[in-house]
Amino acid sequence: MKTDYKNWVPKGMICGLIAGTGVLGAGLATSIVLTKDASKPVRIAANSILGGATLACAIGAQWSVYAYGQFSYNGKRKLSKQIIEGTAGYVDIPEGGVGLDVGCGSGALTIACAKRNPRARMMGIDRWGKEYASFSKELCERNSKAEGLKNTSFSGGDATHLEFEDETFDAVTSNYVYHNISGVSKQELLIETLRVLKKGGTFAIHDIMSKGRYGDMKAFKEKLMAKGYEEVRLIPTDDGKFMSKTESRRLGLSGSTLLVGRK
Numbered sequence: 001m002k003t004d005y006k007n008w009v010p011k012g013m014i015c016g017l018i019a020g021t022g023v024l025g026a027g028l029a030t031s032i033v034l035t036k037d038a039s040k041p042v043r044i045a046a047n048s049i050l051g052g053a054t055l056a057c058a059i060g061a062q063w064s065v066y067a068y069g070q071f072s073y074n075g076k077r078k079l080s081k082q083i084i085e086g087t088a089g090y091v092d093i094p095e096g097g098v099g100l101d102v103g104c105g106s107g108a109l110t111i112a113c114a115k116r117n118p119r120a121r122m123m124g125i126d127r128w129g130k131e132y133a134s135f136s137k138e139l140c141e142r143n144s145k146a147e148g149l150k151n152t153s154f155s156g157g158d159a160t161h162l163e164f165e166d167e168t169f170d171a172v173t174s175n176y177v178y179h180n181i182s183g184v185s186k187q188e189l190l191i192e193t194l195r196v197l198k199k200g201g202t203f204a205i206h207d208i209m210s211k212g213r214y215g216d217m218k219a220f221k222e223k224l225m226a227k228g229y230e231e232v233r234l235i236p237t238d239d240g241k242f243m244s245k246t247e248s249r250r251l252g253l254s255g256s257t258l259l260v261g262r263k
Helices: 011-034 040-071 079-088 108-116 137-146 186-195 217-226 245-251
Strands: 098-102 121-126 152-156 169-175 197-208 231-236 256-262
Touching: 011 040, 040 079, 040 245, 079 108, 079 169, 079 197, 098 108, 108 121, 108 137, 108 152, 108 169, 121 137, 137 152, 169 186, 186 197, 186 217, 217 231, 217 256
Parallel strands: 098 121, 098 169, 121 152, 169 197
Antiparallel strands: 197 256, 231 256
């Protein structure tokens, strides 16, 4: 049995964009033929709209193919694997303790943390929505089994309202999840995750923490320190730690940052 951590860029999106480019391109060619005798304004309007749509779809298809290759666990770059293992490196769980991975997807980060902390347990939760239909609890469990692990568990959950009591876990982690959640403050999501962390527990939360999404994270850091947190650090990961500035811009990951520390 082999692991299958999927790809952060769904194959369905790539196929859809490529097919869309073909359909729109064919439509543009047909429009050029059918409007050759039409008035200039009509001809320009019709062909400009279809031409622009075709170009946009083609650019989207090209980007998705590039991103898929960069993120692939089986590709040359293996950026996803580097990010997962790099984030897991900050998760320390005492013997007999339990860690929580919020938004576990295919189980990659949960499993990486479980492998790093073999005398502890890791729980991964996710809502496994239609946006990533290929991710599921069953996939997580298969991947964990393929890795030979017995210290993982997976269940459904909601990052906006974790169904756990305060200070339940010895560590909490998450990777590229909260920026996808709309209708709630990202800092509120962080507070909700940290709520279930025990005093003295470690946290490592990785996301696109740009000011437009997250607000003033330096002020947030100071807020946590004022509450008595032992350690709080903001570590940029788009400046060479996980990826270069150029690569982060190409992949739409500018502002990627790790929030790590101890409560």
